[in-house]
Structures are given as structure tokens and as C-alpha cells.
Amino acid sequence: MKVNPNIFREYDIRGIAEKDLTDNMVEAIGKSYATYLGNNGLRKFVVGRDVRLSSERIQAALIKGIISTGADVINIGLVPTPVLYFSIVQLNADGGIMVTGSHNPIEFNGLKMCKGIDSVYGEQIQQLKQIIEHGEFIKGQGTVVDKDIVDEYVRTIKSKIKLNRKLKIVIDAGNGTAGEIAPQLWEDLGCEVIRLYCELDGNFPNHLPDPTVPKYVVDLQKLVLEHQADLGIGYDGDADRIGVIDDRGRIIYADRLIALFSRDVLKRMPQSTIVFDVKCSQALPEYIEQYGGNPLMWKTGHALLKAKMKQENSPFAGEMSGHIFFKDEYFGFDDAIYASGRLLRILDETGNKLSQLIDEIPYFISTPEIRIECADEAKFDVVAKLVDEFKQEQDVIDIDGARVQFGDGWGLVRASNTQPVLVLRFEAKTEERLEEIKNIFKTKLNQYPAVKFSDQDFK
Ligand SMILES: [Zn+2]
Structure with a gap:
């Protein structure tokens, strides 16, 4: 055939x-x-x-x-x-x-x-x-x-997550599969739940079910503020990825969420290895070390992270895209419903606001993921050449593309495994430095005709 x-x-x-x-x-x-x-x-x-x-x-x-x-x-x-x-x-x-x-x-x-x-x-x-x-x-x-x-699944989660405080949460299931299960589950555990787009509908009439895309969580952010909720939770279409909004209506990138979860896991399992992908903030390994853990940066790709986690016998892993894997008290697969339960449990146990917990994590100014066009036939070759070039001048982590470490910031370029694009991300201590690092990358990328981008892509 x-x-x-x-x-x-x-x-x-x-x-x-x-x-x-x-x-x-x-x-x-x-x-x-x-x-x-x-x-x-x-x-x-x-x-x-x-x-x-x-x-x-x-x-x-x-x-x-x-x-x-x-x-x-x-x-x-x-x-x-x-x-x-x-x-x-x-x-x-x-x-x-x-x-x-x-x-x-x-x-x-x-x-x-x-x-x-x-x-x-x-x-x-x-x-x-x-x-x-x-x-x-x-x-x-x-x-x-x-x-x-x-029913068995819901019973299992309920046996693992107990809450004492009545938390107020807004759930945006994006009309995907979490819509029926998750809101009911959190209600059963004593939360007040405000439902947004929780009717199952394969036409996705409100927005595509991807809670890591800022334009798709605007309604969720609005509702969190309007109801003065403790947090907002978004699930992707099949509920293996999570997106979170804090009580101040801010989008919480997954690397900050992973930091928070790491601290919780390390409390019970000190000195563990925590696995995360190359797109995550420098703040994450710093925070993991601060709490006595062993940070391990790995390639992007949920299957790759899951395999690495198994190999390292790690109790917890997370990816910038919102895949979160718990093996300390769960099965080690990516489950956004269980992960949101763990977040509720942290809020319940600490008695803190999510915004307070997030603000304790070191902060860098960062860009979201930037995706620029580069043909499938050329992308791996371009990235391999960039790795070599950067290595002549800088400290480079090359487990997946080039993560160029500048000390006060970093820039990443890697080839997407799934689309004809290069994926970039930048982070620095100041806005000025962030611009400088972006410019270093733009200059390099300009040498390759297969790479197509404009300044707008880097905004
Ligand atoms: Zn998914």
C-alpha cells in the first residue's frame, strides 16, 4: 500500500x-x-x-x-x-x-x-x-x-488529592475532552468551579483547545479577575497539556509551574533528579538546586522527556509546552488533570496565593516560543551549522539545537521535529540584554537563505 x-x-x-x-x-x-x-x-x-x-x-x-x-x-x-x-x-x-x-x-x-x-x-x-x-x-x-x-480514573485521582480549603477556580476546557470530567472532579473535592467552554464540541466554536497560546486564554484571564478566583486552569484538546492563570490574571508559563511542582516534589523526595526541556528558563535549574534537587535539562518532545525520566529514575519532569509528568505519587505519564490537582493541593497546603508562590521564583525577562519558517530539508543542517558557529564563540548546550549561554541570559535555536520551522526562545536579566541576544541570533540566521523571518517575528 x-x-x-x-x-x-x-x-x-x-x-x-x-x-x-x-x-x-x-x-x-x-x-x-x-x-x-x-x-x-x-x-x-x-x-x-x-x-x-x-x-x-x-x-x-x-x-x-x-x-x-x-x-x-x-x-x-x-x-x-x-x-x-x-x-x-x-x-x-x-x-x-x-x-x-x-x-x-x-x-x-x-x-x-x-x-x-x-x-x-x-x-x-x-x-x-x-x-x-x-x-x-x-x-x-x-x-x-x-x-x-x-469512574475508576476519577476515583483514583480523588484518592490521591485531598483539599481542605474551598478554592475558587475557572476551568477552560476549550470544548475538549476534559470538559466533563475535570470541573465535576474539582467540585466533588470541594472547590467552587466556574465553567468556561466545558461543553464537549469537536467544532471548537470558541477557540482552538491550546491553553499555551496567549490569544486563546484571554477569556479565561478575564473570568479569573471578574470572579476574583484563586486561579484559572486551561486544558488542551486531549488534556495532556495544561495552561495556568494566576489570581492576578497573569499567564504562568509552564517552566514556572514546573519550578513550583519541583519544590513540592523535593520536599518529600530530596536530592531527586528533575527533568525538563531546553526551552525552560534558567530560573528553573537555579530554583531546583536551591531546593536541593538535581536539575537535568533534556531534549524537547514529550516522548523523549518521558523516556529520559524513566532512564534517570526521576520522580518528576515537565516540558515548556505544558506536558507535566509525576511519578512520585502517580504513574509517570503526562496528565494535565492530575497536574492541576497537584497545583490545587499546593495552594491548599501552603495557604498562599498562587501569585505569591510564583513571585518567589527567580525572574528573567523572556520571550515566548518564537517559530520561524525553515524547510524540512534544510532545518537540521542549518541548526547543526549554527551549533558549530556558536561553539567557536560561546558556551553552548547542544543536546537539542544550540542553547547559547551568555551568563546573564541565553538564546535557543532548535529544529522542530514536527513542523518546517526553527524554534527560538530568549531570556535575559534586562530588556536591553534581551534585545542584544536576539540581535546576535538574527545576524547569524540571516546567513541562511532557507530561514525566513522578519523583525516582527522577534517582537
Ligand atoms: Zn494534547
Whole structure:
């Protein structure tokens, strides 16, 4: 079978639902996944889906493909991605697939695949593609059972998070999968919840479900201030990423949230290794060290962080994009619902306002993620050359692109694994220094015709 290679990406399979993810294609993916894992003796898989309009169709085709290899499927229906992960653990499955387009525009959809609860990614996804191209599928006749797992999931979270204070929170689920579960859960735990866009709707009529994009959280910020709430919580479409607004209506970048969580984890597990990605603020490793932890910077990519965390036996990891992984009292997968529970628990235990806790973390002036165009064929080459160039002059961390350390600030350039773009971020002690560091990067980038940007991109 001929396939569009572009849908087999670094961390998932993703494409335009009605063009790239046809029934035939998805059925072949199901066959290929179950063949790949079936060759290793794995044959019991959980399948879940998000709220997207195409998800039910895709899930049906996927299941058809999986059982045609003789593997068995447990269909857990419409759930957040972390509930899919939870069900793999809870139901003792060998793996699972989540049909989700996460935060992407409505015409997209995708598949997040797991072996156990580890992500299937990188080279493994390329192998799935090859199995489809060669058509070498195992044959058999498996079974499908439906299972409602949400109650068990909710009970598990309730057993782990206890609150004494009545916190007031605004929840923006972006009409995604967290909309039904999360607000009810926090109400049951004694919170006053103001619901924003919590109706499940795959048309995403209000905004795309990505709480890390400032323009999508404007309403959430407004409501937090209007209701004088303790905080606002945003979930992405499949609830594996979180965005937080503090009681003063400020967007709290994930690296500051990770700092806060690290302090909490280190209180109970001193000297632990905390893993975070290269996009995070210099304040984070400083803060982790201040509280007796061992900071470990790693490559961007949720699958990569999860793997590194396992390798280092780390109890906690987080990514600038809002993926947060707790293994101290939880399973080690990224679950934005559980993570928000941990945040509520910190507020409850300390009795402090979120803004107070955040303001205790050292502050640098930073830019959000800056994304500039660079063709897929050129991006890795350009970044490799930039790493070499910067190394001649500066101290460079090169685990993922170049994070150039200037002492009083830093700049990052890395190639996106998922899009034809370079990702940049800058941070410094002062505005003037921030501009200087940006200019050093602009001058370097200008040497490469494949890189396209304007000054506006760096604002
Ligand atoms: Zn997501």
C-alpha cells in the first residue's frame, strides 16, 4: 500500500482526517501497530478517542485493523488522553492508541500510540510505515469489548488529592475532552468551579483547545479577575497539556509551574533528579538546586522527556509546552488533570496565593516560543551549522539545537521535529540584554537563505 510519508511524524501519526486518515489508511495503521507489537507477543490493546468530528470513524477503522491480526481491543470510548494511559495500567493492557488531534485545527486528527505506557515514537513510527508498505500483517480474529473506565480514573485521582480549603477556580476546557470530567472532579473535592467552554464540541466554536497560546486564554484571564478566583486552569484538546492563570490574571508559563511542582516534589523526595526541556528558563535549574534537587535539562518532545525520566529514575519532569509528568505519587505519564490537582493541593497546603508562590521564583525577562519558517530539508543542517558557529564563540548546550549561554541570559535555536520551522526562545536579566541576544541570533540566521523571518517575528 502506498502511504503519505508526511503523516508518520516524530511523536505521532497526524494528518487531515478526510484526506490522510481514510478508513483504509487507518485500518492499515491498526494492522501495522498490532503486527509490530504482536511480533513481540503483545496482543491486548486499549483504544480511546477525543471529541473531534472524525474521531469516531477513525476509531472504528483502527479497531477493525487491530482485531484482524488476532489481537484483542478494549474500547474505552470518548476520553482524555491521560485516561487512555491510565487504562493501559489499570486494565493490564500491552499498549494502546488514542485517536486525537490534540490542539490542532478541526480538520486534523491523529494517533498517539503506546507500548505499555511508553510512547511509540521516532524510528518505531517509521517501522510502522514500512510494515504498511510491505503489507506484512499478522492475520487472526481478535475480540472487542467496551469498557467505561472514567469512574475508576476519577476515583483514583480523588484518592490521591485531598483539599481542605474551598478554592475558587475557572476551568477552560476549550470544548475538549476534559470538559466533563475535570470541573465535576474539582467540585466533588470541594472547590467552587466556574465553567468556561466545558461543553464537549469537536467544532471548537470558541477557540482552538491550546491553553499555551496567549490569544486563546484571554477569556479565561478575564473570568479569573471578574470572579476574583484563586486561579484559572486551561486544558488542551486531549488534556495532556495544561495552561495556568494566576489570581492576578497573569499567564504562568509552564517552566514556572514546573519550578513550583519541583519544590513540592523535593520536599518529600530530596536530592531527586528533575527533568525538563531546553526551552525552560534558567530560573528553573537555579530554583531546583536551591531546593536541593538535581536539575537535568533534556531534549524537547514529550516522548523523549518521558523516556529520559524513566532512564534517570526521576520522580518528576515537565516540558515548556505544558506536558507535566509525576511519578512520585502517580504513574509517570503526562496528565494535565492530575497536574492541576497537584497545583490545587499546593495552594491548599501552603495557604498562599498562587501569585505569591510564583513571585518567589527567580525572574528573567523572556520571550515566548518564537517559530520561524525553515524547510524540512534544510532545518537540521542549518541548526547543526549554527551549533558549530556558536561553539567557536560561546558556551553552548547542544543536546537539542544550540542553547547559547551568555551568563546573564541565553538564546535557543532548535529544529522542530514536527513542523518546517526553527524554534527560538530568549531570556535575559534586562530588556536591553534581551534585545542584544536576539540581535546576535538574527545576524547569524540571516546567513541562511532557507530561514525566513522578519523583525516582527522577534517582537
Ligand atoms: Zn494534547
